[in-house]
Amino acid sequence: MADPSDEELLRRLRSRDRAAFAVLLDRHLAGVQAYAFRMTDNRADAEDIAQETFLRVWSRAKTFRPGRVRVSTWLYRIAHNLCVDAFRRRRDVVEDGLDTLADERFSGLSGSIAEERRAAVRAAVAELPERQRAALVLCQLQGWSNKDAAVVLEVSVDALESLVARARRTLRRRLETFREEPAEAGGRAG
Amino acid sequence: MTLEEFTRHLDVHGADLDRWPAELRAMARTVAGTPEGRSTLEAACALGALLDESLPAPPMLGLKARILARVPPTVPAWPEWLAVGRWRRLAGVAVAPLALGFVLGFAWPTEDDELEDAVSVLAFSSVLDEALVEGESDVE
Numbered sequence: 001m002a003d004p005s006d007e008e009l010l011r012r013l014r015s016r017d018r019a020a021f022a023v024l025l026d027r028h029l030a031g032v033q034a035y036a037f038r039m040t041d042n043r044a045d046a047e048d049i050a051q052e053t054f055l056r057v058w059s060r061a062k063t064f065r066p067g068r069v070r071v072s073t074w075l076y077r078i079a080h081n082l083c084v085d086a087f088r089r090r091r092d093v094v095e096d097g098l099d100t101l102a103d104e105r106f107s108g109l110s111g112s113i114a115e116e117r118r119a120a121v122r123a124a125v126a127e128l129p130e131r132q133r134a135a136l137v138l139c140q141l142q143g144w145s146n147k148d149a150a151v152v153l154e155v156s157v158d159a160l161e162s163l164v165a166r167a168r169r170t171l172r173r174r175l176e177t178f179r180e181e182p183a184e185a186g187g188r189a190g
Numbered sequence: 191m192t193l194e195e196f197t198r199h200l201d202v203h204g205a206d207l208d209r210w211p212a213e214l215r216a217m218a219r220t221v222a223g224t225p226e227g228r229s230t231l232e233a234a235c236a237l238g239a240l241l242d243e244s245l246p247a248p249p250m251l252g253l254k255a256r257i258l259a260r261v262p263p264t265v266p267a268w269p270e271w272l273a274v275g276r277w278r279r280l281a282g283v284a285v286a287p288l289a290l291g292f293v294l295g296f297a298w299p300t301e302d303d304e305l306e307d308a309v310s311v312l313a314f315s316s317v318l319d320e321a322l323v324e325g326e327s328d329v330e
Contacts, residue, residue: 029250
């Protein structure tokens with residue numbers, strides 16, 4: 001039997017079907033949590049946001065209107081709004097958060113150059129205006145198309161492309177020195 | 191496509207040329223084949239790799255279980271035709287005219303009230319007569 005679509009799972013959620021909810025979590029929790037983490041740069045906030053996103057999906061499944069947006073788009077829109085709320089709440093302490101998390105995140109690295117490079121990238125991303133950051137995270141790191149990312153952020157495709165282009169230009173300028181020693185991941189040219 | 195246009199498209203669509211709009215890919219690969227184009231593409235790839243490396247997806251560490259623990263257990267699903275909402279509507283439709291009839295029935299006394307009293311007296315008069323007769327015979 002084919003796997004149920006996200007829309008079918010949402011329909012089952014309306015009758016409080018936990019099994020359907022578990023399948024939805026399997027499909028989207030990791031992505032939503034990663035998005036929240038990349039937006040807030042804080043693991044605890046990311047977990048809270050991911051949890052709240054899915055609890056809202058559970059409690060508001062009846063408000064979802066199939067055909068208007070995809071379930072995944074709806075999910076990420078909820079997560080994005082929660083990210084913006086969290087970001088605004090802790091705007092004044094973002095830099096402290098970055099310092100605290102750096103030790104946790106880079107624990108697997110051995111070289112100080114790699115640590116410095118990652119910290120600089122994260123700081124540069126954290127300093128982007130939130131809409132540019134969201135556009136960059138969705139398109140570059142989450143693999144969304146420009147069109148779908150525009151739906152999540154509720155902007156036109158042109159506006160989304162402008163946001164993501166400005167974000168890439170800013171990062172390219174700020175990270176000029178590190179690009180001479182590219183990360184080991186290599187290129188993705190097709 | 192000029193190098194400048196290629197650079198602008200790299201900012202918009204990223205370094206993975208396979209994800210570019212189909213109508214741009216062939217021209218992009220042509221530019222990417224030039225030394226300047228290759229250098230520009232490599233710089234875009236390096237930026238993408240830096241971002242991927244620096245912002246990895248975090249581990250979930252039991253998050254799914256914690257979320258599931260916050261939602262109530264599944265209750266047996268009612269068939270659609272037994273849905274509460276539907277019965278509530280049906281009950282409303284059935285009760286409303288009954289209540290209306292009840293109110294109207296008490297609000298307006300009928301003109302036949304006196305007639306009903308007379309009928310009642312007549313209906314029970316024989317019983318009363320028999321009781322009186324039996325009472326008189328007992329006295330005797």
